Amino acid sequence: MTDTDAAKIIQPEDSVEDMKEREHVKPELPDDVRVRFCPSPTGIPHVGMVRTALFNWAEARHTGGTFVFRIEDTDAQRDSEESFNQIIDALKWLGLDWDEGIEVGGPHGPYRQSERGPIYQKVAQQLLDAGYAYESFSTPEEIEARNVAAGRPKAFGYDGYDRNLTEEQKAAFRAEGRQPALRIKMPSEDITFDDLIRGEITFKAGSVPDYVIVRPNGDPLYTLTNPVDDALMDINVVLRGEDLLSSTPRQIVLYRYLMELGVAKQIPLFGHMPYVMGQGNKKLSKRDPESNLFLHRDHGFIKEGLLNYLALLGWSIAPDNDIFSMDEMVKAFDVRDVKANPARFDIDKAVSINAEHIRMLEPQDFLNRSVPYLFRDGVVSAERWDELTDRERSVLTAAAPLVQPRVRLLGEVAGMAGSLLSTSEYIAPEADAKKQLKATAGEVLDAAIAALDVVPEADWTTDNLHETLNKALIEDAGYKPRVAFGPVRVAMSGRRVSPPLFESMEIIGKPVSMARLRNLREHLAEIQAA
CATH class of the missing domain: 1.10.10.350 (Arc Repressor Mutant, subunit A)
Incomplete structure (x- = not known):
């Protein structure tokens, strides 16, 4: 089911007044908040990923809860160790520390899905044995053909054909060389939950088909691994992007089954953060240059400025205040104050906010952070302040009060300070x-x-x-x-x-x-x- 399909079935008859009323019905948070950040290592960290990490981190710090960091690396064709290391680099650079998970350990490890295969196999078998899951032999082509024959759209989705296969039918499929996928049985009832950001949401009965949790080759899918990890790690608040909203009814049903099996203690609270839009009001893609976290770092964003701006993508600390520290954000943040409307990534505003934070740095801190950019651009002799020559340090110390108020990004420091550091007797005009x-x-x-x-x-x-x-x-x-x-x-x-x-x-x-x-x-x- 597409996000568009989900949008059509979520309270389709609601008026604006109904939606406004639901916005005020948002559940209380548990006393011991446990949130998680669980990216897939499939590319360069992007601003949407970082905003998700930031909001989870801020909620944990605000409530005195626990921030868990794990990696969802079960897609061998797309996952990479390089991306895994880049995610860790990004979190450490931004100062988004975690309490449990990758590198730091904890009682619920391992924290990489690629190391948790036996756990998923055991839970999948429990679901099958209890009758909550069943074997499905239908191919995508057969599902489409049945939909067409029944007068439904070809891409309507799975029709429940395999739910009641006899043992003889299953044996016949196996004799053909087929291996079954495992599907979860979805109940024929409305599924309603209170979203921390969006209020009450209902998915109508029959709108979510039975779905696959294990491929025919035995590989577990996100639809199983993500909720199982959340259950076993006692995650009780799930904050994630709007693109995963349509997964929620599936996961709520799975949590019910996991609770019956004693695997889960509770169904977590869900909060779905708004899309981040790019140029032309199109959803910001992870492939857009504006989305590339490290490109922003290369240009000279400092962590304080970038985090401040990303916090504004759906949340605000006060109507008349766009500039704040992370300590101030933590003190004020409540995920229930996040707005559901899409947020637009405005690079000019991001740069402007970054400039404010650069101006707030202590002069020596500004210089320490600027030196790697000066070295990269060939303006100084070393990458660290204490490795510079006496002359370079003297010039930069004198230059700091002149340059710091005038740059918006640390990548601009070389252009401003280069002529002061240079001993060249002629500088060709730009x-x-x-x-x-x-x-x-x-x-x-x-x-x-x-x-x-x-x-x-x-x-x-x-x-x-x-x-x-x-x-x-x-x-x-x-x-x-x-x-x-x-x-x-x-x-x-x-x-x-x-x-x-x-x-x-x-x-x-x-x-x-x-x-x-x-x-x-x-x-x-x-x-x-x-």
């Missing part, structure tokens, strides 16, 4: 910086060189440089500030936008500053002619 070199640029550079040449190196300070250039270019020559200082800025940085000019010139020093002015003047005609 394309947009060349537009600053108007017809008067030569006269401006000549006047600046003449005025600055007589400033003693000992007096090469921010205040003196400001006073000297202001007098020479604005008071004496009559240029407007943008015209006066634009060419000087381009000479110092090669950029249209840079850290404050006079502070930058003090850091660069007189010899290199003068060389850059003269060399830009020398190349000016060539640049303007291009």
Whole structure:
């Protein structure tokens, strides 16, 4: 059954008033909340996956509960150890620590499904022996053919044909070389539950067919392994994406059977988080660049900024506050406050929030985090602060107050600070910086060189440089500030936008500053002619 089909059968006759009323009927949480994060290692971690982890982590921390991390790696064709390691890397980078599970252990292990095969085999046999599951020999082609013959859509789904096969019929199928799948018997009744986010939801009787839990080759499916793991690990709150909403009636029925067998203690509470939408109001795909967690890290998102933004995809701390720490989120978070409406991933807003968090960093913390990006971009000699040269540390310490308020991502630090760290006597202007070199640029550079040449190196300070250039270019020559200082800025940085000019010139020093002015003047005609 597709998500669209599920949408049609969930309270199809409800009015807006009915839905609003249900929104207020949300169950109480247990005293000992146990939540889990259970991704499949099938690709690079994406923002939807991280939001799921974040909301589960925040609920556990808010309630004083337990956050369990396990891996669902039963798909040998798609799962990879590389992806498994990337998921762990992502959680550790973001600071989403877990109490039980992978690496840390616990009383309910193992925590990788690939190591739990005998557990699933035992439970599947129990379900079969108790009559809650049955052997199904029908092929997909046979199911479709029966649907067509009965006047139903070909893709209507399974029709229950194998429920009442005799032992003779089963033996005949086996004689043909067929091996059976195992299907769960779905009751002919409405299935209703109270979603922590969406309120009361009903799946109408007959809308969910009997479903496969074990393939003919004996491999257990998600439909079995996920609920069995939750049951045996005492998970009592399941927070997951809206795409799994249609799985819930199946799992509720399976939990009833598992409780009868003594495998499960309870049916957990469910909360289904809203879709994350991308550009054009289409669901954000894990293959979209905006969805790639590590791409955001490579661009220079810091964990505080990214987590803050992801928290806003369905939840808010207050109507007039979009900026908050994880401690503040934990204090305020309640999954029942998450909205059911789809949330749109807005990269511009994410970058803006990240900039706020960068500005809140202590200067040395900002520098420590920036150094790996500076090293990657070839601006400094080492990847760690304590491995830099004395000069690099001195320049960066002086540059931090100039750069930190002006970058939105740590990946932008190299562009801002590179000209301050460089000892190059000429920095070729970037394309947009060349537009600053108007017809008067030569006269401006000549006047600046003449005025600055007589400033003693000992007096090469921010205040003196400001006073000297202001007098020479604005008071004496009559240029407007943008015209006066634009060419000087381009000479110092090669950029249209840079850290404050006079502070930058003090850091660069007189010899290199003068060389850059003269060399830009020398190349000016060539640049303007291009």
